Amino acid sequence: MIKKHREKSNRMLIHEAGLRRLLPSHPQYPLIEQEYGKMKYGYKGEEALDYYLTFLPHENYHILHGLRIKDSKGRYFQIDTLLITSTHCLIIDSKYVSGKLEFDEVGSQLIRYKSDGEMERMADPLSQVARHRYQLSLWLEHHGFPSLPIASLVALTHNKAHLVKTSPSLMKKVTFLTNLPNRVNEINALHSTEFLNKKDLNKLTKTLIKKHTPGNFNFLQTYNIKQEELIKGVICMTCGCNLVKKKRKYWTCKRCNTQSLSVHFYAIEDYKLLISTTIQNKELRDFLLISSASEAYNILVSLDLPSVGHKKGRVYMLEHFRISFSP
Ligand SMILES: [Zn+2]
Incomplete structure (x- = not known):
């Protein structure tokens, strides 16, 4: 069941407000529009995931969307989708990117081959989810919860995403959206030891929601815009x-x-x-x-x-x- 619904991030709301309050002729307008476009694209991918999450293996998953919390060292991290059950957690990071994609695990990057033959290098989602797994484990320890096993998946949510150079080990970490329910099932089957009873599971979910902190973003400072320039x-x-x-x-x-x-x-x-x-x-x-x-x-x-x-x-x-x- 969904415990925390998906919402637009503060950053996205701020960009929407900024585009409403600036003249399209403002020199920063195209850059803001471009940044907003990326956020909108990512949000669309996360929404696409929701349908497939209705096919979970059982009813006892707690689903939290867009959770932003602080680890024990004061570093914030944001998890697109977190599934929690009594036996394990699963972090799902959605990537809404089209085209031919290559996960370069050695170079820690995601490469996108464009139709004109050009290559676009992006931050590696696999390193990111590995980092989030570590940060979540620190968080659990810091808040006195048992060290629940944490699994992760990168879900490719664009229906025009293709992988080049796949390997069985890569396909354990990355999945296409249509195969997401199967992968969640497989991960579920790997975890049979119960770490949390029903009461503790509820307590964990409640604490995560309570600790959720929306990100701050200083629009005027970031884009070097004076308040007087706003409509x-x-x-x-x-x-x-x-x-x-x-x-x-x-x-x-x-x-x-x-x-x-x-x-x-x-x-x-x-x-x-x-x-x-x-x-x-x-x-x-x-x-x-x-x-x-x-x-x-x-x-x-x-x-x-x-x-x-x-x-x-x-x-x-x-x-x-x-x-x-x-x-
Ligand atoms: Zn009017």
């Missing part, structure tokens, strides 16, 4: 312009007339993702292009955010602000 205002979800203004109860787009009660929450989310996890009344007015301080105050109060300070100096914490509804 301000409430963006219309229908036409994409930033001419949405509050008219009595509704936020109304001046261009296409779309009305909404809550579209301004997206602008606040963009502020959180791109600028800061705290906001003051003046900053909200400035970013949402609102002239009235009392209107900004009403918005902030309606969000029910934790805050510190008083009157003009009051700072609202956006850290736990999430949009969980449509505009």
